[in-house]
Amino acid sequence: MSTKNFQFPHVGETRDQTWTAVDAYAMPHSHPSSRPNTAALENALLASKAAGLPDISASPAQAKFMALTCRMLSVTHALEVGTLGGYSAIWLASENPQLHLVTVEYDPHHAEVARKNIEFAGLTDRIEVIEGAGVDVLAKLKEEVLAGKRERFSFTFIDADKENNWNYFDMAADMSKPNTPICVDNVVRGGKLVDFSNQDSRILGAREVIEKAGKDPRVDSVVIQTVGEKSYDGCLWAVLN
Incomplete structure (x- = not known):
């Protein structure tokens, strides 16, 4: 489909309310408050908000979907780029x-908040927060993995500075086992992905990872569009061959 004359609509308030209402109805049924991890x-979420962190973590539904994916695959070693307050990590x-x-996590304040949230959850022994620029940290992790000092990863979630989407994806692929899923968040960006007059660096980063992953013989990939309490967006999912 040509997007030359396509008009990119503003997401209406009614539609947003419907998406949010569906999440508000469904999530308490699929994950009731009696579950052991509810308090954590x-x-x-509350501690991150109180500390002034932006409200940009994965939605509960998205985070649980990733957690269930890890369960289905019996994942023992996972990688996340972009800790924020540790919400998805705790999931x-x-x-x-x-x-x-x-x-x-690049931001020292975010990393500090995340460590406290992870400690509250009782997960310090299984979640390692590494502070630093993502490209530098992943380069070091890659060295350790290839040297046999760390286990290869069997799940990766990328949700950090969008300009480096491909750099993170590329290094994660080199550190992963066959059949490992890699998820890159926020690539649809409310449909702006295909508004080619928009040259925002975050959108360019989304296009780069989609286009390069599609040509990469190491993986097979697909973009899934999503709606929900976090509005309209989508993820790139890839699986290593």
Whole structure:
């Protein structure tokens, strides 16, 4: 489909309310408050908000979907790029007692908040927060993996500075086992992905990872569009061959 004359609509208030209402109805049924990790997850959100962190973490539904994916695959070693307040990290580890997660965060304040939230969740022994620039940290992790000092990863979630989407993806692929899924968040960006007059660096980063992953013989990939309480967006999912 040509996008030359396509008009990119503003997402209407009614539609946003419907998406949010569906999440608000469905999530308490699929994950009732009686679950053991509820207090830790609620604390992570509240403490992150109180500390002034932006409200850009994965939605509960998205985070649980990733946690269930790790369960289906019996993942023991996972990688996350972009810790924020540790919300998605807590989901992954609390739903998978066998899982050890390395999560990378550039902002020292975010990393400090995440460590406290992870400690509250009782997951310090299974979630390693590494502070530093993502490209530098992943380069070091790659050296350690290739040298046999770390286990290869079997799940990766990338949700950090969008300009480096491809750099993170590329290095994660080199550190992963066959059949490992790699998820890159926020690539649709409300449909702006295909508004080619928009040259925002974050959108360019989304296009780069989609286009390069599609040509990469190491992986097979697909973009899935999503709606929900976090509005309209989508993820790139890839699986190593």
